[in-house]
Every structure is written in structure tokens, then in C-alpha cells.
Amino acid sequence: MADQLIRNATIVTMDDEFTVLDRGDVLIRDGCIADVGPGLDGGGAHETDASRLWLLPGFVQPHVHLCQTLFRGLAEEMGLLEWLRSRIWPLEAAHDPNSLSASVRLGIHELLASGTTCALDMGTAHHTDVIFDEASALGIRLHAGKAMMEMGDGLPEGLKEKPGTCLRSAVDLARRHHNTESGRLGYVFCPRFLISVSKELFRDIASEARRMGCRMQTHTSENLDENREVERRTTMPSLRYLERSRFLGPDVTLVHVVHISDDEFSVLAESKSHVVHCPGSNAKLGSGTARVPEMLETAINVALASDGAPCNNSMSMFKEMRLAGQLQSLRLGPGRLDAQQIVRMATRGGAAAMGLSKRIGSIEKGKRADLVLLDPHMPHSAAPSSDIFTRIVYGMDERNVASTWVDGEQLYDGEAVRGVDDAALVAEARRELEKLLERL
Ligand SMILES: [Zn+2]
Incomplete structure (x- = not known):
């Protein structure tokens, strides 16, 4: 791959000091950031002029459901448990490899076109290889795992697995996909939530994941009805139960x-577990507002993500950043969760939550070149104001994304995602959804 030089950008590095370089260059070699600074000598590198543009580390979303992108708009105006039982689970159970593939492609397209370069995907019960195949083809950085489910009210037979089968298939997937494509793809063990997996399976998952050097993710404490079901079944609150498991x-x-x-x-803070805050999903499903500023003040790492398309209905990080700030303004007062912290959650916070702090999350020498260029001078966002972070959080959206880069390759150029014909993508999604609804 030829060296690349991005010239004359305003660089929002997201380093420890939140340094912003007014006019600087980034030299990219072998997919890595080889140098950052003003007036770099590219030595014949292919140059991209980024004058008047802002360069940020790509957004990192450590919680999405790409299998659900096809279901956007099909599960509206319900609380979590009804939303899962009456709509999302039956729809997921009707997936075949072709419909899953169409759903994943549609989701990755939206992520790249809105500046997200890295995501952690909680898949569905079956066909998980398809998710890795699509991520590999489209070039996004993706860590993913099958959603592990063995029990629970309203869970369709098609998603229910025996504990041994469920764990074995996860281990096989981890063997095939963990740390592949130079670490761009990774496997994560993902029991869906506390009421879909027994205590024994939870423990087995934790020990297998650690034995294989994989990370883990689950949904927890999202909704009061869910909490009541957990307490009824386990006789303890969710975080105590997770600690015990x-x-x-x-x-x-x-x-x-x-x-x-x-x-x-306190259990959460002592454990050093990471939290993924999904304000759009929490607001739409009427779940509530997480205590994000208090978590950050207690040194709990908090990342931001959109969750799946049907509970949001967007997968753009811009909407999550804006809403994260607005919800805490309503809760605690304006500025209590400031814009600089919000951009940090959307970049470095996400990288830390995925165990990737050494590789991504900021624009610093030695990190992978996962980048997004923003054009602030569009009619809806042009402003003379100087605070770059509030302008990003409250004034911008996906229209401002001029290009998206992963491992030093431009995957989105402001108009198209590399290798994807938008009309064909949408037609394929419509076709596959029709067939899926017939199978339902
Ligand atoms: Zn989720």
C-alpha cells in the first residue's frame, strides 16, 4: 500500500491533553500513523489536501446489532421486553445467511458513511460467520460475537440453544475469527442478557473467554421490568449476580x-468493567438515563454507541453524542457532561472499552490510521465560534463527514462506500426482508 499524507487539516488529536493542531499533516505508512505535525515531508506519499477540514480519530461504537438493520421501523413504540419478545426475537429467528448478509452490509454502510471506523457487534444466535465475512469485505474494524441464549420467556425455539452447543459454537467462532486480518477482526463472547443465560453457562463463558484471550459483553440493568425478572430468578441485583458469575x-x-x-x-467501579452508554436506544425504549457524569467522576470508563437500528433508528454517532449531552443537561444541568468528554467517549472511550487503546482512539504516532475528516463549513454547521468540541457535538451530523479511513485506506469518500452501489444495496435489503417476512 502506498504511503498517504493528509495535508493542512485542523487535527483534533484526542491525546491526553486534548491537543488540537490548527494546521497539521498526518503521514500514513502501512496502515499506521507514521508521523503527525506541521509541514511534514511526505517523501512521495499520495497527498490528500484537507485544508479547511477537521481530522478526528474515527468514532468507535462498542455496541451495535448489525443483524437488526433490516428491521428498522418494524418495532416501534414499545418497552424493552415487549419489543424483544413480540418483534425483534421472531425477526432474528427468521434470518438466513442471505438476509443476515444484507442486514450487515446495510449497517456497515451506515457506520462508515457517518464516520464510525470500529464497532463491537452483538450478533444473533446463528450464521455469525457471515458478519465477519462482510466486515472483511467492506474493511471496517469489527469485533463481534454470537448472541448467546438458552432460556427465557418468549424466546423463539429458533434462537434457543442447549448450553453445550451454544458455548461450543462460540468457541469455534472465536478460533476462526479472533485476531484475524492483522487484528482488525476479533471475537467477543456475548451472552445476550442475564435472563437468557443460566448461572452455570455465564461462568463457563467467562472462563472460556479468558482462556482464549477474548473479551466479553452483555446487556444489563437497562430496564426496571428486566431488573425485576433478574431479581426474581437470581434473588440478587444484576451487578451482584454478574460479580458472582x-x-x-x-x-x-x-x-x-x-x-x-x-x-x-460500587461493585461496578471496583471491577473496572467498562460501560457502553446508548442514549438514543434508552430514550426511545423509555428505559431511563444512565448516571454517566457520576460514572466518569468515579473513573469508570464510559463509551457511546447507537445500539441496533430498530431501537434508535439511526446508527450515527453524531446523534448519540448530541443526545448524551442533552439528557445530562436535563438531568443535572447544562455542561455537566461537557462536549470534550463526549467526543472522548465517542473515540478513546470506545477504544478502551474494546481493549484497543494502544491501537486506536486518538491521532498519535504508532496508532492505526482509523480517521474521519469533517467539513465544518456546510450551511447547517458553518459558524465563526471557536469551540471545536461543542461544534462537533451539537452542530454537526453525518452530512459533515467528508471521508472515513480504516487502517489507512479510504473506505468512504463523502459520497460512496468503497465497493458498494447504494441502489443495489437498498434493493437487496428490500428483497431479503420480503423473503424473511415470508419465513416468519
Ligand atoms: Zn443492544
Whole structure:
């Protein structure tokens, strides 16, 4: 791959000091950031002029459901458990490899076109290889795992697996995909939530994942009805149950964490587990608002993500950043979760939650060149104001994305995702959804 030089950008490095370089260059060699600074000598590298553009590390979303992209708009105006049982689970159970492939492609297209370069995908019960195949073809950085489910009210037979089968297939998937494509793809063990997996399976998952050097993710404490079901079945609150199941630690990301007691808050902080905040999903499903500023003040790492298309209905990080700030303004007052912290959650926070802090999340020498260029001078966002972080969080959206790069390759150029014909993508999605609804 030829060296690349991005010239004359305003560089929002997201380093420890939140350094912003007014006018600087980034030299990319072998997919890595080889140098950052003003007036670099490209030595014949292919040059991209980024004058008047802002360069940021690509957004990192450590919780999406690419298998659900086809279902956008098909599960509206319901709370979590009804939403899962009456709509999402039956739809997921009707997937075949072709419909899953169409759904994943549609989702990755949206992520890349809105500046997300890396995601952690909680898949569905079956056909998980397809997710890795599509991520490989399209070039996004993706860590993923099958959604592990063995029990629970309303769970369709098509998604229910015997504990041994469920764990064995996850281990096989991890053997095939973990740390492949130079680390761009990785496997994560993903029990869906506490009421879909027994205590024994939870423990087995934790020990297998650690034995294989993989990370873990689950949804927890999203909704009060869910919490009541967990307490009824386990006789303890969710975080205590996860602690007992050895499913907490720096290698674990917990998604949502909206409703926890002060005791659970302490358990979470001591465990050094990561939290993924999904404000769009939490607001749409009426779940509640997580105590994000308090978590950050207690040194709990919090990342941001959109969750799946049907509970949002967008997968753009811009909407999550804006809503994350607005919800805390309503809760605690304006500025309580400031824009700089929000951009940090959307980049470095996500990288840390995926165990990738050494590789991505900031624009620094030695990191992978996962980048997004923003054009701030569009009619809806042009402003003389100087604060770059509030302008990104409150004034911009996916229209501002001028290009998206992963491992030093431009995968989106402001108009098209590399290798994808938009009309064909949408037609394929429509065709596959029709067939899926017939199978339902
Ligand atoms: Zn989710």
C-alpha cells in the first residue's frame, strides 16, 4: 500500500491533553500513523489536501446489532421486553445467511458513511460467520460475537440453544475469527442478557473467554421490568449476580447500566468493567438515563454507541453524542457532561472499552490510521465560534463527514462506500426482508 499524507487539516488529536493542531499533516505508512505535525515531508506519499477540514480519530461504537438493520421501523413504540419478545426475537429467528448478509452490509454502510471506523457487534444466535465475512469485505474494524441464549420467556425455539452447543459454537467462532486480518477482526463472547443465560453457562463463558484471550459483553440493568425478572430468578441485583458469575472486570463491557443501586455502582467501579452508554436506544425504549457524569467522576470508563437500528433508528454517532449531552443537561444541568468528554467517549472511550487503546482512539504516532475528516463549513454547521468540541457535538451530523479511513485506506469518500452501489444495496435489503417476512 502506498504511503498517504493528509495535508493542512485542523487535527483534533484526542491525546491526553486534548491537543488540537490548527494546521497539521498526518503521514500514513502501512496502515499506521507514521508521523503527525506541521509541514511534514511526505517523501512521495499520495497527498490528500484537507485544508479547511477537521481530522478526528474515527468514532468507535462498542455496541451495535448489525443483524437488526433490516428491521428498522418494524418495532416501534414499545418497552424493552415487549419489543424483544413480540418483534425483534421472531425477526432474528427468521434470518438466513442471505438476509443476515444484507442486514450487515446495510449497517456497515451506515457506520462508515457517518464516520464510525470500529464497532463491537452483538450478533444473533446463528450464521455469525457471515458478519465477519462482510466486515472483511467492506474493511471496517469489527469485533463481534454470537448472541448467546438458552432460556427465557418468549424466546423463539429458533434462537434457543442447549448450553453445550451454544458455548461450543462460540468457541469455534472465536478460533476462526479472533485476531484475524492483522487484528482488525476479533471475537467477543456475548451472552445476550442475564435472563437468557443460566448461572452455570455465564461462568463457563467467562472462563472460556479468558482462556482464549477474548473479551466479553452483555446487556444489563437497562430496564426496571428486566431488573425485576433478574431479581426474581437470581434473588440478587444484576451487578451482584454478574460479580458472582465472574462476569466483571477490565475485559468486560456492560451495555446500558441505567438502573443500578449505589451498592451496584460500587461493585461496578471496583471491577473496572467498562460501560457502553446508548442514549438514543434508552430514550426511545423509555428505559431511563444512565448516571454517566457520576460514572466518569468515579473513573469508570464510559463509551457511546447507537445500539441496533430498530431501537434508535439511526446508527450515527453524531446523534448519540448530541443526545448524551442533552439528557445530562436535563438531568443535572447544562455542561455537566461537557462536549470534550463526549467526543472522548465517542473515540478513546470506545477504544478502551474494546481493549484497543494502544491501537486506536486518538491521532498519535504508532496508532492505526482509523480517521474521519469533517467539513465544518456546510450551511447547517458553518459558524465563526471557536469551540471545536461543542461544534462537533451539537452542530454537526453525518452530512459533515467528508471521508472515513480504516487502517489507512479510504473506505468512504463523502459520497460512496468503497465497493458498494447504494441502489443495489437498498434493493437487496428490500428483497431479503420480503423473503424473511415470508419465513416468519
Ligand atoms: Zn443492544
